[in-house]
Amino acid sequence: MTFDSTQRVVIGRGAGSDVRLPDASVSLRHATLRAQGSDFIVFDEGSTNGTFVGKVRIAPRTSRIVRSGDLVRVGRIWLELRIDQSPVTRDVAAATRDMALALVSQAMRARGADMTLKVHVVEGRDQGATLALVEEGRSYLAGRGPDCHLPLADPDVSREHVRFARQANGVLVRDLGTKNGTWIGDARAPADGDIVWKPVHMIRIGRTVLALEEPLGDALANIEAVPDEALPPNEDVVPLQAEVALGDPSRQLSQHGSLDALDGRPAARLAALPGPDATSATGRRSGWSAADVLVMTAALGVLALSLAGLVWLLRG
Secondary structure (H helix, E strand, C coil), rough: CCCCCCCCEEEEECCCCCCCCCCCCCCCCCCCEEEEEEEEEEEEEECCCCCCCCCCCEEEEEEEEEECEEEEECCEEEECCCCCCCCCCCHHHHHHHHHHHHHHHHHHHHCCCCCCCEEEEECCCCCCCCEEEEECCCCEEECCCCCCCEECCCCCCCCCEEEEEECCCCEEEEECCCCCCCCEEEEEECCCCCCCCCCCEEEEEEEEEEEEEEEHHHHHHHHHHCCCCCCCCCCCCCCCCCCCCCCCCCCCCCCCCCCCHHCCCEEEEEEECCCCCCCCCCCCCCCCCCCCCCEEEEEEEEEEEEEEHHHHHCCC
8 A cells, every 4th residue: 555645654453544454462543654854753652562663662652763674563563664666555445454354364264264255134034044155256146036046035026136246346236127126225226237235234125134244354343343462571573584675566575485474474564655855775865856755555565463363363
């Protein structure tokens, strides 16, 4: 993700964070990054486990200047600051959630959890029936017809009433030109196009009400809801030691040669572009004008995020 130079970038566990890190050792609003003149600073927001630049802990509610190549720790997660140029992310909220879901997905896979999206009948004659949307890109039908993947006994439902299709960005819903229509929340779905079904909304067809179960989203919400996990004072959270090419995004690692994290742990990276008159990673003046933008890129990388913390949160 990339941010404009005028933005204050919030790092935390909460849904409102710009860089959302799903680990209980990270506070809901843990730290912020922003430009201050020609420098960049990281500010601790009064977090439970503190914000570190290298091994130095920033006092609560105070800031510290950071430079390219600095390692910043929030909770048990290490981030690396990297000077680079990147285009600004248009949909920051979606990119933030995708990054958090990717981290949770790795933890759930490690414990063998079921991450299949499911459609549940929560009201109507078929209450309790479930349709698993196992295959991405495949169409699933719900209706009274015997060939429907989710057969319904509701007489107000058409033989082939609604079609579901699991996609990378969620579940698409299409009403199949039915008499009684398909309602998502309070809005009637158009009969000539697909719309994205968000788990917060119910779908009503006839007298039947359907809900979408999204295990990854539910797990992410549960992680946000738990209290901060206080780390033991003597816990040594060591970052992965890997030489990173700051100026070349294609060279993520020189030691391990892949984006896999050490010991199977997911990870996070943070990169920053220098502001006006800042010094580059090579020590040369960048020569950029005040109109140049600051971008901060958060992506899956090779610095350590403890998988054990996520597995602990998701168990049971």
